[in-house]
Amino acid sequence: MVLKIFFPQCCNRAESGLLVGRWISGHDSAVVLAVIHYPFIPGQVKQYIQQMQAQSGVELTVLGSWSLPKEGQESMESFLRDLSTIFPQQRWLQVSRQMGKMGFIWHRYSLAIHPEEKVIFVHYEQRKVMLSQLHPTESGDPDPNTEPSSELKQVFQTVARSQPLFFLDRYDDGPLKSTHWQSEGREASIIVELLKQASVPLCMLISWLLALWTWISVSSVSCRIFSLYPLRFLSSKLSTCVQISYRTEHMRTLSSPKPAAGHKQFMRKGNILVSFLVDVGLGILLMSWLYRDDHIATLANMLMPAADHVAKELEELLQWLMGAPAGLKMNRALDQVLGRFFLYHIHLWISYIHLMSPFIEGILWYGGLSVCLGLTFALSLLSDMVALLTFHIYCFYVYGARLYCLKIYGLSSLWRLFRGKKWNVLRQRVDSCSYDVDQLFIGTLLFTILLFLLPTTALYYLVFTLLRLVVVLFQGILHLSVDFINSFPLFAMGLRIFRPYRLAEGVKFQVLCDEPGTALHLLMEINPLKCSTVVQTYRTPTYSCYPRDSWAALVKKLFVGELIYPWRHKSTKAD
Amino acid sequence: MEDEAFTDISGKPISLDCQSHSSFCREFIISSPKVSMGKVMVYTCSVWLLAYAVFFFTQNTAVLSGAILVTLVGMMLHIHFVKVDHESLLVIGSLGIQVSSSYASGREITTFIEMSKIKDIVINEAIYMHQIIYYLCVLLKDPSEPDAVSSVVPLFQVRMSISQEPV
Numbered sequence: 001m002v003l004k005i006f007f008p009q010c011c012n013r014a015e016s017g018l019l020v021g022r023w024i025s026g027h028d029s030a031v032v033l034a035v036i037h038y039p040f041i042p043g044q045v046k047q048y049i050q051q052m053q054a055q056s057g058v059e060l061t062v063l064g065s066w067s068l069p070k071e072g073q074e075s076m077e078s079f080l081r082d083l084s085t086i087f088p089q090q091r092w093l094q095v096s097r098q099m100g101k102m103g104f105i106w107h108r109y110s111l112a113i114h115p116e117e118k119v120i121f122v123h124y125e126q127r128k129v130m131l132s133q134l135h136p137t138e139s140g141d142p143d144p145n146t147e148p149s150s151e152l153k154q155v156f157q158t159v160a161r162s163q164p165l166f167f168l169d170r171y172d173d174g175p176l177k178s179t180h181w182q183s184e185g186r187e188a189s190i191i192v193e194l195l196k197q198a199s200v201p202l203c204m205l206i207s208w209l210l211a212l213w214t215w216i217s218v219s220s221v222s223c224r225i226f227s228l229y230p231l232r233f234l235s236s237k238l239s240t241c242v243q244i245s246y247r248t249e250h251m252r253t254l255s256s257p258k259p260a261a262g263h264k265q266f267m268r269k270g271n272i273l274v275s276f277l278v279d280v281g282l283g284i285l286l287m288s289w290l291y292r293d294d295h296i297a298t299l300a301n302m303l304m305p306a307a308d309h310v311a312k313e314l315e316e317l318l319q320w321l322m323g324a325p326a327g328l329k330m331n332r333a334l335d336q337v338l339g340r341f342f343l344y345h346i347h348l349w350i351s352y353i354h355l356m357s358p359f360i361e362g363i364l365w366y367g368g369l370s371v372c373l374g375l376t377f378a379l380s381l382l383s384d385m386v387a388l389l390t391f392h393i394y395c396f397y398v399y400g401a402r403l404y405c406l407k408i409y410g411l412s413s414l415w416r417l418f419r420g421k422k423w424n425v426l427r428q429r430v431d432s433c434s435y436d437v438d439q440l441f442i443g444t445l446l447f448t449i450l451l452f453l454l455p456t457t458a459l460y461y462l463v464f465t466l467l468r469l470v471v472v473l474f475q476g477i478l479h480l481s482v483d484f485i486n487s488f489p490l491f492a493m494g495l496r497i498f499r500p501y502r503l504a505e506g507v508k509f510q511v512l513c514d515e516p517g518t519a520l521h522l523l524m525e526i527n528p529l530k531c532s533t534v535v536q537t538y539r540t541p542t543y544s545c546y547p548r549d550s551w552a553a554l555v556k557k558l559f560v561g562e563l564i565y566p567w568r569h570k571s572t573k574a575d
Numbered sequence: 576m577e578d579e580a581f582t583d584i585s586g587k588p589i590s591l592d593c594q595s596h597s598s599f600c601r602e603f604i605i606s607s608p609k610v611s612m613g614k615v616m617v618y619t620c621s622v623w624l625l626a627y628a629v630f631f632f633t634q635n636t637a638v639l640s641g642a643i644l645v646t647l648v649g650m651m652l653h654i655h656f657v658k659v660d661h662e663s664l665l666v667i668g669s670l671g672i673q674v675s676s677s678y679a680s681g682r683e684i685t686t687f688i689e690m691s692k693i694k695d696i697v698i699n700e701a702i703y704m705h706q707i708i709y710y711l712c713v714l715l716k717d718p719s720e721p722d723a724v725s726s727v728v729p730l731f732q733v734r735m736s737i738s739q740e741p742v
Contacts, residue, residue, distance in 0.1 A: 002669040002670075004669070004670060118597070118599060118668075120600075122670075149691060150689055151689060151690075151691065506686065507687050508687055509670075509687065511596050511665070514597055514600070520597040527685055527687070
């Protein structure tokens with residue numbers, strides 16, 4: 001078996017002393033965490049190690065001795081050998097290094113009966129390994145008592161949990177002097193400390209505001225209004241309301257005063273905070289553009305002529321359909337009925353829009369104020385406004401689809417009658433059936449009528465379905481971009497780009513020194529996570545908006561005349 | 576090391592280098608031949624001649640700049656994503672196996688597989704067009720079932736077939 005010693009790079013030039021670290025059970029390896037220098041009192045060292053063990057929860061022991069003799073100092077061979085009796089251990093490492101030479105000379109005196117063991121020294125950068133998180137992280141609550149079976153995970157966990165050990169720096173007046181990555185002095189940033197101090201009252205403020213908001217929305221006065229079915233139905237359909245409730249959930253997550261437990265919670269909080277800030281920033285930018293140079297008034301003035309133009313185009317379309325569209329000959333009577341019905345609808349719609357026109361600018365002005373809540377709000381508002389303004393297209397589509405659907409069902413059932421068959425509802429299959437003569441007569445008559453009226457209805461259905469699909473496509477693009485802004489993990493991406501060692505997919509080794517006669521030295525570096533894996537792992541779950549049907553199912557629904565609602569909203573709660 | 580000439584599946588010559596860092600640590604490096612200047616010249620000349628021909632007929636200078644852009648971008652993408660310079664396999668006893676591919680632009684992709692996850696290393700055979708090729712692959716353990724194999728990781732993207740030629 002090969003003995004592996006994980007040695008921190010900062011201790012390569014440390015003065016002689018004791019190696020403190022942890023033996024990893026089951027894998028025949030040791031992690032060196034710090035070097036405690038001479039002179040020391042063994043009792044104090046033992047006390048210090050026990051104290052650190054209690055604080056960090058890591059099983060620290062004295063692993064062995066380290067000697068880097070300076071010029072003029074004789075080798076302390078016998079002194080070092082005697083140390084192993086003071087700290088009784090099962091295995092005792094004795095490592096020494098000559099200045100100027102790369103390799104470490106390794107002697108070992110051990111009570112175990114291994115005649116010849118090979119040794120690998122794996123050098124690691126302590127600060128990076130301490131801050132890094134190996135992926136795939138364990139899902140669920142990590143039990144601190146169970147050991148992961150992977151050796152590297154244990155090494156990373158050991159270094160990460162030994163943070164209390166790294167607080168002792170060389171400016172401390174204590175009895176012990178040690179070398180680790182922070183022994184030159186602890187660094188801290190004033191801004192980070194100030195933010196930490198400010199975060200607690202800020203969290204309390206946000207939670208108070210949230211409590212106020214929930215009180216308003218479920219207070220006794222408005223409760224009765226909001227729990228009425230139509231308003232609740234409306235608020236679940238309007239994407240602005242959905243977005244508001246989604247952001248409220250996020251604020252609730254952020255405003256909890258407890259610090260994040262575990263890496264996943266921390267990343268989730270970070271992602272939510274950063275994406276919320278970016279959202280609000282973009283919204284404020286948009287708002288400053290909107291309110292400058294009187295853009296709102298221009299938009300409002302554009303809206304009325306645009307609605308009029310759309311209505312005029314629709315009227316022209318209907319006139320064309322009522323004539324001989326594309327050379328097809330329509331059934332005159334049905335054509336006129338349907339055409340005039342839809343024309344009357346457009347007339348009604350335009351009158352309502354004209355009624356509202358004086359208020360448009362006011363509505364836009366106050367609606368524009370809510371853009372400061374974020375760019376996602378602006379996009380949701382736009383999507384809702386488009387839905388409201390094209391409501392007549394939706395109505396026409398529903399009328400045309402229902403008519404067409406009825407016709408298709410009637411045709412299919414009468415076609416079965418034409419052939420002498422019937423649909424058996426009990427057995428869910430087609431059975432043969434003998435009809436009476438008068439049943440056959442009426443059935444055939446109706447079938448012929450429906451068949452010859454089919455082109456007209458089909459044409460109206462086709463035209464309005466296409467219009468509806470255009471609107472749905474536009475709304476879908478808006479929803480997809482809102483979803484993207486909501487779910488993209490900006491914090492995790494930033495961490496991956498600027499501090500790639502924090503998110504580690506694995507490690508990579510490089511052979512440092514393989515002189516014969518010395519042990520093998522390897523350098524362990526952190527292999528950062530791939531960007532695509534970062535996005536996949538840290539995506540914030542949203543009420544995502546994705547196509548409900550596959551292409552084949554969609555085409556089939558269109559053909560039969562069923563009403564299509566192509567975008568489905570996923571609820572955030574797990575079912 | 577005997578001087579054996581190895582060839583790629585497509586017939587291009589490759590070279591194998593074994594380094595033994597220690598009694599339990601070995602590194603195997605397979606290098607492909609470098610990008611040949613002749614091929615680069617042929618490709619760029621043909622693309623630019625075509626662009627000149629189109630320019631001659633349409634008199635539109637955007638065609639020329641488009642051709643230059645396409646050649647440059649294509650070359651950069653090729654040496655960064657496609658052209659593998661060398662691949663190495665570092666076997667460290669009782670620690671694990673490290674597989675690394677290095678591309679012509681200097682980009683390196685490294686994967687380290689721990690010893691506890693490796694079930695076995697085998698030579699697997701596969702049918703590739705009209706021939707059967709043998710490739711080295713690592714069998715990984717399934718974390719829930721210690722006996723089952725969770726995935727097969729082929730080593731060496733540059734597929735190697737040994738053909739012994741008398742030197």
